[in-house]
Amino acid sequence: xxxxxxxxxxxxxxxxxxxxxxxxxxxxxxxxxxxxxxxxxxxxxxxxxxxxxxxxxxxxxxxxxxxxxxxxxxxxxxxxxxxxxxxxxxxxxxxxxxxxxxxxxxxxxxxxxxxxxxxxxxxxxxxxxxxxxxxxxxxxxxxxxxxxxxxxxxxxxxxxxxxxxxxxxxxxxxxxxxxxxxxxxxxxxxxxxxxxxxxxxxxxxxxxxxxxxxxxxxxxxxxxxxxxxxxxxxxxxxxxxxxxxxxxxxxxxxxxxxxxxxxxxxxxxxxxxxxxxxxxxxxxxxxxxxxxxxxxxxxxxxxxxxxxxxxxxxxxxxxxxxxxxxxxxxxxxxxxxxxxxxxxxxxxxxxxxxxxxxxxxxxxxxxxxxxxxxxxxxxxxxxxxxxxxxxxxxxxxxxxxxxxxxxxxxxxxxxxxxxxxxxxxxxxxxxxxxxxxxxxxxxxxxxxxxxxxxxxxxxxxxxxxxxxxxxxxxxxxxxxxxxxxxxxxxxxxxxxxxxxxxxxxxxxxxxxxxxxxxxxxxxxxxxxxxxxxxxxxxxxxxxxxxxxxxxxxxxxxxxxxxxxxxxxxxxxxxxxxxxxxxxxxxxxxxxxxxxxxxxxxxxx
Ligand code: ADP
Numbered sequence: 001x002x003x004x005x006x007x008x009x010x011x012x013x014x015x016x017x018x019x020x021x022x023x024x025x026x027x028x029x030x031x032x033x034x035x036x037x038x039x040x041x042x043x044x045x046x047x048x049x050x051x052x053x054x055x056x057x058x059x060x061x062x063x064x065x066x067x068x069x070x071x072x073x074x075x076x077x078x079x080x081x082x083x084x085x086x087x088x089x090x091x092x093x094x095x096x097x098x099x100x101x102x103x104x105x106x107x108x109x110x111x112x113x114x115x116x117x118x119x120x121x122x123x124x125x126x127x128x129x130x131x132x133x134x135x136x137x138x139x140x141x142x143x144x145x146x147x148x149x150x151x152x153x154x155x156x157x158x159x160x161x162x163x164x165x166x167x168x169x170x171x172x173x174x175x176x177x178x179x180x181x182x183x184x185x186x187x188x189x190x191x192x193x194x195x196x197x198x199x200x201x202x203x204x205x206x207x208x209x210x211x212x213x214x215x216x217x218x219x220x221x222x223x224x225x226x227x228x229x230x231x232x233x234x235x236x237x238x239x240x241x242x243x244x245x246x247x248x249x250x251x252x253x254x255x256x257x258x259x260x261x262x263x264x265x266x267x268x269x270x271x272x273x274x275x276x277x278x279x280x281x282x283x284x285x286x287x288x289x290x291x292x293x294x295x296x297x298x299x300x301x302x303x304x305x306x307x308x309x310x311x312x313x314x315x316x317x318x319x320x321x322x323x324x325x326x327x328x329x330x331x332x333x334x335x336x337x338x339x340x341x342x343x344x345x346x347x348x349x350x351x352x353x354x355x356x357x358x359x360x361x362x363x364x365x366x367x368x369x370x371x372x373x374x375x376x377x378x379x380x381x382x383x384x385x386x387x388x389x390x391x392x393x394x395x396x397x398x399x400x401x402x403x404x405x406x407x408x409x410x411x412x413x414x415x416x417x418x419x420x421x422x423x424x425x426x427x428x429x430x431x432x433x434x435x436x437x438x439x440x441x442x443x444x445x446x447x448x449x450x451x452x453x454x455x456x457x458x459x460x461x462x463x464x465x466x467x468x469x470x471x472x473x474x475x476x477x478x479x480x481x482x483x484x485x486x487x488x489x490x491x492x493x494x495x496x497x498x499x500x501x502x503x504x505x506x507x508x509x510x511x512x513x514x515x516x517x518x519x520x521x522x523x524x525x526x527x528x529x530x531x532x533x534x535x536x537x538x539x540x541x542x543x544x545x546x547x548x549x550x551x552x553x554x555x556x557x558x559x560x561x562x563x564x565x566x567x568x569x570x571x572x573x574x575x576x577x578x579x580x581x582x583x584x585x586x587x588x589x590x591x592x593x594x595x596x597x598x599x600x601x602x603x604x
Contacts, residue, residue: 001388002026003380004066004125006059007078008117009110011035013058016376017069020384023377025352027069031058055113056120063124075121075130076383078169078375079114080219081107082134084160089137089382092118092130100132106164107218109255131383138168141209141528144538144582146305149216165213167195169378171203174315174371179208181356182311182367187528190306192299195373196325197316198226198268202295204302208528212305214298220254223298224291226268229258231294263287270318270325292328299333309336309366315373320350326359330368337365399517399581401539401563402432403570406473407456408443408497409466415457418443418499425459432562433518435460445469446496446503447477467495467510470568474512484511485552513566516552518559531555537563539573539581546573548581 001021007014011034017026031052033039039052043065052058066072077092083103090096097118104111122130139147147163148156155161171193178193179186186208193203200223204212214222214230224230240250253262261268264276264287276284303309312333313319314326323345330338339361348357350372360368415423419441426440442454445467452473466489474481479493494506517537519527529535533553539546551563563581 001073001384002070003074003076003383003387004070004072004121004128005076005078005376005379005383006117006121007376007379008034008055008120009113011113013052013055013062013117015059015062015066016380017066017072018377018380020377020381023352023374025376027065029062029066031062034058054120055116056123059117059120059124072125072128074383074387075125075128076379077114077118077121077130077132078135078379079118079132080110080135080166081164082132082136082140083164086132086134087137087140089131089133089386091386092122092132096132097122110219129383129387131386133169133379133382135166135168136164138172139163139165139203139210139213141211142213143211146212161217163213163216165201165203165210166215166219167199167201167203168210169375169382170195170315170373171201171205171210171213173375173378174313174373175203175205175208177356177371178311178313178367178369181358181369181371185530187530187533189310190303190308191311191313192302192309193313193315194295194299194319194329195316196223196295196314196318196322199228200225200230200316200318202298202302204305206306212302214302224263224294225259226270227256227259227261229254229262260287260291263290270322274322274324288324288328292325295325295329296332299329299338300336303336309338312338312360312366312368314368314370320370320372323348326368326370333366338368339364339366340368399519399537399561399563400432401565401570401575401581403575404468404513404564404566405456406445406452406467406469406567407438407458408445408468409458409462409464411463411465412461414465414497414504415441415461417502417504418497420501423501425457425461427459431458432560434558434560441499444498445473445477446498447479449478450476452477464489465497465504465506465509467497467506468513468566469510470566471512472568479510481510481512483514485514485516485554486511513564514552515548515550515563515565515569516554517561517563518554518556519561520557520559521555523561524553524555529553529555537581539575544572544574 003018003020005016013031013034015029027044030042031039034052034055039050040047041050041062043062050061052061081103083106085099100115142163149161151161175191175193176186178191179189191205193205195201199219201213201215202223203210220228222230237250259268260270260273263283264273265283273284273287277288318325326345327340330340340359341361345359348359348370350357350370352372352374355372357370359370415425427437428440430437437459439457439459441457443457445452445455479495481493484492489509492508493510494508495510497504497506524530531553535551535553537548537551
């Protein structure tokens, strides 16, 4: 699909026409000084002065060239902030534009420009689907512990202060590209992505999802940037306020006069700073030292939040072009298994055509890659998916939890022994998994110690009888049954079943069900997991909140999204059926993080 991607800043308008299939660029356009005298349009290889008092006029000036590069099928808009509501690429229709307008206070420097660009292109290209792609959306998967600021309830809930994260399309694009380059599944890698441009952020990507990042509520936090400071003691702001700085003056300091520019005393452009430092300029040297010191810290902290690191990626202007920054950032990361090859690092060159260079030493445990970011392509691909309507881009979702009381599955033969010849199970009510039902029939479980009466039979009949009880039931019955997945019955204890027409002595089949999540292949893609992965799920918001480890993922077309736990587990977390859970992360531990489950169970 040919997609027009528009990235409109406060005083610029960038546009690319791309083929989403092979990623080729048909045309790139940049209009500078929008809203100011002397605007210039760079279209392909040519530049000319234009009259661009606003974004609409700027777009109109370059529109013929963009249309000629078509036929265009969709427009993707980079939108810097999606707030709490926009956590996935969104078709711009109905009241979406109004809702985006309500987010301006979250990104007052960027959003007005983004919105002006959208408005202008909606007017110019009304027949095309327009899709907003958010910088923050990739980080919507941040777990609660990572996105929560340690502030009062009043500020967190009332004022909505939390970590959002930025540079989503870039982190998304380079981490996927790293995986394809390494011929791995992105879900099997723990990746730290360092987007180092005029704005910079690092991001921890585990299971293909952002689990930690350095930027926060706004793009001011985290790493040292061209003109922004990154993380500061919040007391610095109070100190300035109390010493006569107005909020606007602080704003100007933090957005325009800090970071590399503040440290070096002149430019925020790393190329100038490197040149001056080579001439012995001490402020320039200090700027590089502070920048790389904080970068090293951030990489280590991102790795720590994933309990390890498999791949380190450098991207954007500085990440792609500065061997010195990469070398200094990695110099102290040997303890994490990072070792650069000095020659490969020095010679690394990437472009859209040759977009990956490997710079790690052959004995480095961690692969270190330089990857050319392509935010426009990432935006174009998201826009194409939404526009074509084939696929909704994943929304982070919670998982409904169902509590399974003790129950029995029977073969048809067992049904006839217990309930009489020719008897078939009578459905009583359907269960959440399609085709499954609770039956009118119940049986008694006769254990060596005691009996549990009236245990519900679930239908339809199966190839083997299976009795699922909780640990408490086991103590009561006097049986020691293992934790097993459904169908995995070898070596499990037996039990006697009693029905109205007879008794059946099972040789095996009693299990304590392994907590598990049923999901469809689409759910699995959304959550970044595969069949038989082992994950953790956080449940319950109350005083007995629990993280269940060792949760088995079961993926099949016939499943409905739901996690099944037994009554003991639900009681431990004080849960009711239907409470949502949040998939937090795959099991961490050594290099084999995601254990494969080596048995074969029949999928109902
Ligand atoms: P933006 O965040 O505006 O997209 P870029 O990704 O273009 O920024 O990155 C701009 C930064 O990259 C600047 O600090 C610039 O100095 C730096 N940069 C570009 N080329 C080089 C280079 N060859 N060596 C060092 N730094 C470079």
